[in-house]
Amino acid sequence: MPKALTILQKVLVNYFYKVNAGLFAFAFFVLFGLPYSPLAFHYSLITGIVQSPAFLAIVMLIWLLYNLKCGDYIIKQLQHPEQSFLFCVNALPGRKLYWYNVYVQVFVYLPVLFYSVAVVVIALKKYEYVCAALVILFNAIIVFATPALYMLALQQKKFSTGRSVFPSFRLAIRKPYFLFPLYFLLGERKQMVLVTKVFSLLFLYAFIKLYVPERADVRPIQLCLLITAASHCAIIYEMRRFEEKYVEFSKNLPLTLIGRFLRMTALYVCLLLPEFILLLKGINTQFSLVEYPQLLLMVIALLCMFYVLLLLEETNMEQLIKIVFGIIAVCFFIILYDPGIIFPCAVLVLAFALYHAYYYHYEKR
Amino acid sequence: MLQFDHVQKNYGSFLAVDIPFLKIEEGVWWLQGENGSGKTTFLKMIAGLHPFTGSIMLQGKLNIKKQRRQFVQLVNYAEAEPLYPSFLTAKDLVELYCETKGGDILVAQQLLQQLHVYDAYNNPIGSYSSGMIKKVSLVLAFIGHPKVILLDEPLITIDTAAVDTICRIINDSYKNGISFIISSHQAVQSEQLVFTGKLRAKNRSIYKND
Numbered sequence: 001m002p003k004a005l006t007i008l009q010k011v012l013v014n015y016f017y018k019v020n021a022g023l024f025a026f027a028f029f030v031l032f033g034l035p036y037s038p039l040a041f042h043y044s045l046i047t048g049i050v051q052s053p054a055f056l057a058i059v060m061l062i063w064l065l066y067n068l069k070c071g072d073y074i075i076k077q078l079q080h081p082e083q084s085f086l087f088c089v090n091a092l093p094g095r096k097l098y099w100y101n102v103y104v105q106v107f108v109y110l111p112v113l114f115y116s117v118a119v120v121v122i123a124l125k126k127y128e129y130v131c132a133a134l135v136i137l138f139n140a141i142i143v144f145a146t147p148a149l150y151m152l153a154l155q156q157k158k159f160s161t162g163r164s165v166f167p168s169f170r171l172a173i174r175k176p177y178f179l180f181p182l183y184f185l186l187g188e189r190k191q192m193v194l195v196t197k198v199f200s201l202l203f204l205y206a207f208i209k210l211y212v213p214e215r216a217d218v219r220p221i222q223l224c225l226l227i228t229a230a231s232h233c234a235i236i237y238e239m240r241r242f243e244e245k246y247v248e249f250s251k252n253l254p255l256t257l258i259g260r261f262l263r264m265t266a267l268y269v270c271l272l273l274p275e276f277i278l279l280l281k282g283i284n285t286q287f288s289l290v291e292y293p294q295l296l297l298m299v300i301a302l303l304c305m306f307y308v309l310l311l312l313e314e315t316n317m318e319q320l321i322k323i324v325f326g327i328i329a330v331c332f333f334i335i336l337y338d339p340g341i342i343f344p345c346a347v348l349v350l351a352f353a354l355y356h357a358y359y360y361h362y363e364k365r
Numbered sequence: 366m367l368q369f370d371h372v373q374k375n376y377g378s379f380l381a382v383d384i385p386f387l388k389i390e391e392g393v394w395w396l397q398g399e400n401g402s403g404k405t406t407f408l409k410m411i412a413g414l415h416p417f418t419g420s421i422m423l424q425g426k427l428n429i430k431k432q433r434r435q436f437v438q439l440v441n442y443a444e445a446e447p448l449y450p451s452f453l454t455a456k457d458l459v460e461l462y463c464e465t466k467g468g469d470i471l472v473a474q475q476l477l478q479q480l481h482v483y484d485a486y487n488n489p490i491g492s493y494s495s496g497m498i499k500k501v502s503l504v505l506a507f508i509g510h511p512k513v514i515l516l517d518e519p520l521i522t523i524d525t526a527a528v529d530t531i532c533r534i535i536n537d538s539y540k541n542g543i544s545f546i547i548s549s550h551q552a553v554q555s556e557q558l559v560f561t562g563k564l565r566a567k568n569r570s571i572y573k574n575d
Contacts, residue, residue: 175457180450187452246450249505252412253465254438360433361416 004089005100011083012074013107020073023192024111025234025317042118050123050131059119060138063112067142069191070108071149078153090154097154101147109146113139178263180247181239182270189238196235197274200228204275208282218287218295221279222335225295226328228275229302233324235271236303237317240310251360261304261355265348268303275299294341301347302331308351311358366391366513366544367411369571372419374406382406383569384419389546392561393539396548397574402566404548405445408515411546412442424512438466441511445518445548447502451491455482455501458490459508466509476504479530480523496522503531507538514538516547532557 001009017024032038049055077083089097106113116139123132175183185193207224243250255263269276276296283289309315309323334343367389374382382403398404409415413429413436421429429436449458459473477483480500485493493501499522506514516535520528535545535558546564553560565574 174460175453177461180453183452184450242450246448248414249442249444249447249449251414252437252440252442253462254434255465256434360413363416 002100004092005103007086008089008100008104009107011086012077012104015077016070016073016108021317023195023234025321027111027195029230029234029321043122046119046122047126049119050126050128053131056131056134060134063116063138063142065191066112067109067146070105071146074104074108074150075153078150086154094151098147098151101150101154102143104150105143105147109139109143113143177250178267179270181242181267184242184246185235185239188242189235192234192238196231200231201274201278203231204228204278205281208278208286212285216284216287218291219335219338221282221286222295222298223332225299226302226331226335229299229306230324230328232271232303233306233320234317236306237310237320239267240307257356257359258352260359261352264307264355265300265304268300269296272296272299272303294344297341297348298344301344301351302327304351304355305347308354308358311355311362366424368422368425370420370422372410372417372421374403374410374415374417380569382410382417382571384571387571387573389564389573390561391542391544393535393545393558394547394562394564395553395560396546396564396566396571398548398566403569403571404566405517407566407571408442408517408546408548411513412440412515413437414442438509439512440515441466441506441509441513442515443502443506443517443519445521447498449490449498449501451489453490454488455486455490455493458501458505459486462505462508466511468508468510473504473508476507476534477501479534480504480527496524496527499523500527507534511543513544513546516545518548518550520549520551520553529557 031042049059078086089100092100116135119135120132123129123135204224207221211220213220279292279295283292287295305327306320306324309320315323331343331347367387369384369387371386372382372384373380384407396404396407406415410417411421411429413433423429423436423439427436427439455477459470459477462468463470463473474483474486477486477500480503482493482497482500482504485497490498490501503516503519503523506516519531523531532553535547539545547558563574565572
């Protein structure tokens with residue numbers, strides 16, 4: 001492989017997957033980790049895509065958003081002062097450089113290309129030739145047009161304002177300390193927050209709308225909320241990484257441990273506010289008003305527990321997902337016995353005990 | 366002022382710092398040592414940022430492990446290469462430090478003015494140069510009512526005028542009863558700072574270099 005291509009692969013492609021490992025692990029969890037056959041699920045999903053133009057349009061929009069994320073990342077990397085040495089590849093012939101950029105684009109866009117191949121194969125099998133042609137055309141435009149933007153970035157041409165394609169949230173009001181991770185998420189991990197929240201809210205909404213029991217029973221919605229909590233584990237992971245890197249100074253602030261823990265629970269209340277509001281729709285049909293606080297406490301306690309897991313030792317996203325699955329499985333059986341408010345209280349107390357024991361002892365290796 | 370008893374710091378199985386016993390009196394101390402000799406680790410342990418075994422006592426009565434909140438109330442720290450969330454402003458940081466450390470916002474603002482970074486007070490840190498971030502981190506270390514300020518390489522990254530200003534602020538603070546431990550590879554002129562003594566980081570330990 002030519003040296004210039006090797007360097008582009010290392011600097012752009014490999015690093016892209018490294019920094020987005022959390023997002024990919026989360027996407028993998030959502031798409032393949034649910035408790036039913038992944039093959040049957042994806043076959044039905046793709047059948048729906050090829051047979052419904054509206055569904056196909058939504059999927060293409062998601063692919064486009066993913067490409068915007070890829071493009072945004074690559075262009076930012078190319079314009080970053082650390083990568084200014086890449087300017088030297090401009091000495092290569094233009095056509096060669098373009099194909100190098102196509103190579104970069106293909107590799108960062110690979111997850112979509114894999115899925116597109118499955119969509120095209122099933123579309124052809126079902127004689128949906130227009131759908132297959134549209135998918136091929138759409139991806140061809142993305143794969144061959146986006147590298148042109150990378151060429152401009154390599155030549156250090158300012159073709160954009162440098163702003164992200166997503167709007168930035170900048171408020172003039174004072175930022176409370178406990179909300180720092182949330183500001184970070186809304187500024188730097190918008191796509192992850194969007195994907196998590198869309199999934200979590202749709203799942204909760206569909207459950208409340210479609211499942212109408214004869215009499216209110218809190219347990220089914222509790223099981224549903226276990227999935228909601230689990231879907232937030234990638235966000236918790238990113239917030240912890242942010243704290244480790246940028247808020248290490250806060251350990252030198254004279255705050256009590258209980259104060260720090262309460263700030264964390266307040267953060268999760270803010271993070272879960274959309275779900276908590278949506279949950280109000282289930283009062284009387286799914287559960288009684290008295291049981292509402294118990295549900296909120298359970299999700300908050302679980303998020304606190306996920307956070308504390310990251311203090312026990314340095315854990316990567318893959319390990320965290322495995323542990324979260326284990327916790328969800330245990331909680332599933334406990335909830336079936338209807339433990340009431342005792343269950344979330346016990347989880348919260350356990351989370352605080354571990355937080356107390358490990359917060360100041362944790363150290364990034 | 367500070368007393369270390371059987372303090373050890375391991376990175377995995379590697380013993381990075383081992384201080385059987387050390388007593389540091391009040392004053393302005395120059396912490397010297399080669400790269401990787403444990404200077405930053407030593408300062409971070411005192412600041413409460415790194416876990417360790419053994420005990421560190423302040424003023425003979427406050428143990429960092431038992432009275433952590435009171436201890437860090439009196440010990441401030443500025444990192445060699447500070448990192449802050451890019452969306453925060455200097456104002457956010459100053460207000461946070463004043464609220465928790467109990468300092469006066471006006472004093473902090475005056476220090477920022479003296480270091481010529483007050484104009485960017487309401488701008489996000491992401492728009493600052495590395496020198497401006499360094500100046501903000503130095504100002505944060507003076508907020509509140511500390512007894513000890515730990516400065517890790519305070520004179521790097523900043524311009525020569527700011528070096529003079531920082532040295533003057535250190536001298537003024539020392540006259541007001543604040544002690545300093547300053548790590549620096551740069552030779553400091555005697556008219557800028559007068560050190561009480563030197564601390565030497567060597568052979569995985571910290572010694573007084575009399």
